[in-house]
Amino acid sequence: MLVSFQKVSLRLGEKEVLRDFSLDLQNKGIYGVIGPSGCGKTTLLNLIQGFLQPDAGEIALFSDRISAVFQENRLLPWYTVYQNIALAARRPVGREEVEALLRRLCMPGELDSLPGSLSGGMARRVALARALLSESDILLLDEPFKGVDMACKRQCEKTLQALSGGRLTLLVTHDPGEAAALCDTAILVGGSPLRLRRTLRIDPQSRGRSAEELRRLMLAE
Numbered sequence: 001m002l003v004s005f006q007k008v009s010l011r012l013g014e015k016e017v018l019r020d021f022s023l024d025l026q027n028k029g030i031y032g033v034i035g036p037s038g039c040g041k042t043t044l045l046n047l048i049q050g051f052l053q054p055d056a057g058e059i060a061l062f063s064d065r066i067s068a069v070f071q072e073n074r075l076l077p078w079y080t081v082y083q084n085i086a087l088a089a090r091r092p093v094g095r096e097e098v099e100a101l102l103r104r105l106c107m108p109g110e111l112d113s114l115p116g117s118l119s120g121g122m123a124r125r126v127a128l129a130r131a132l133l134s135e136s137d138i139l140l141l142d143e144p145f146k147g148v149d150m151a152c153k154r155q156c157e158k159t160l161q162a163l164s165g166g167r168l169t170l171l172v173t174h175d176p177g178e179a180a181a182l183c184d185t186a187i188l189v190g191g192s193p194l195r196l197r198r199t200l201r202i203d204p205q206s207r208g209r210s211a212e213e214l215r216r217l218m219l220a221e
Helices: 041-051 081-088 095-104 120-132 150-163 175-181 206-217
Strands: 004-014 016-023 028-034 056-062 066-069 140-144 168-173 185-190 193-200
Touching: 004 041, 016 041, 016 056, 016 193, 028 041, 028 175, 041 056, 041 066, 041 168, 041 193, 056 095, 081 095, 081 120, 095 120, 095 150, 095 193, 120 150, 120 185, 150 175, 175 185, 175 193, 175 206, 193 206
Parallel strands: 028 168, 028 185, 066 140, 140 168
Antiparallel strands: 004 016, 004 056, 185 193
């Protein structure tokens, strides 16, 4: 078992976010948590990271080596792009290695830039590079391609798929096309309190068809 939610309940203020929510992630790979905006997907990531504690139930993790891309980029504004990325690595990383990764994320030549000079989409890619180089066992991604233009997004998706092997990656998105393009398994959630609707194995040979199936299932909510 890699990550397990067992009958987890959580109330935030007056809102009941989760009630007896259970989910088991058995294997490494890329899982897409997909559902409407505001339904509580980010809450699941916050619980995994320990930023929130459940009112009832249990969350079990196989490792505490977790890296994340948050909705906020959380870059240190006084550090360069290279320094922000190298700071999170668990081993020494040279400028050449970081530059090679940034090139794969459509960001060549930005090693010495400060976060304040970057667009929102560029800052997201720096945060993604930082998470990928952290060599964690669990990678949590909260809409990591928000603000990234379509042509670059496709390249970033390929880079993520190539470099996420050997770990459990949990991607939060409300976009069925993104989930189908990136993930091995889609986890559809919805409702209030949040409930698990179903899981769908993505066929890598037919991702377009999987995207249409996910859209159909979301509309059936």
